[in-house]
Amino acid sequence: MVSLRDTLPATITTERLVLTTPVLAHAPEMAELANNPLIYQVLARLPHPYEREHAHAFIQTIARGPENFAWAILHNTKFLGVIGLHLLPDEQPELGYWLGQPFWGQGFATEAATAVVAAARAAGYSALRSRALLANAGSRNVLRKAGFSEISQGIDPNGTLKGRPVARLLLEFAP
Secondary structure, eight states, X not given: OOOGGGGXXXXXXXXXXEEEOOOGGGHHHHHHHHOOHHHHTTOSSOOSSOOHHHHHHIIIIITTSTTEEEEEEEETTEEEEEEEEEOOTTSOOEEEXXXXXXXXXXXXXXXXXXXXXXXXXXXXXXXXXXXXXXXXXXXXXXXXXXXXXXXXXXXXXXXXXXXXXXEEEEEEOOO
């Protein structure tokens, strides 16, 4: 039986980006960019310090594991960050992403998020959810530009964001 997950594309190409399966060749840049306290502070599931071993584990077991479908974000073959869907049973997929700080403010996150939203819709998902720290206006703006609407605010119960105020966002696809 084919699941919706099985219909997600391995690679997505946009005007400026290629979203593709993360590979071990991305590990050095992934570790360098993710080992930034400014990134760790806004993500729900990222260890800190972030070392090459973390990148290897992510690439080999998490990125395309049973609960995740992640893409490396590339611009002219340069690794910029990661975007993906967290796929849990009985829940709408959760869109999450991070971009290396040198690439903030250039529209890459919005372009990648919009592409993943389109791929999820084409794969047959009925909705996506996401969350962002209330203080992270940049990420909330990216998600709004990708079509998400804020549905609630609250305190995050889990992970790195545990105990911090977050916005919960939803994007429902019309049938």
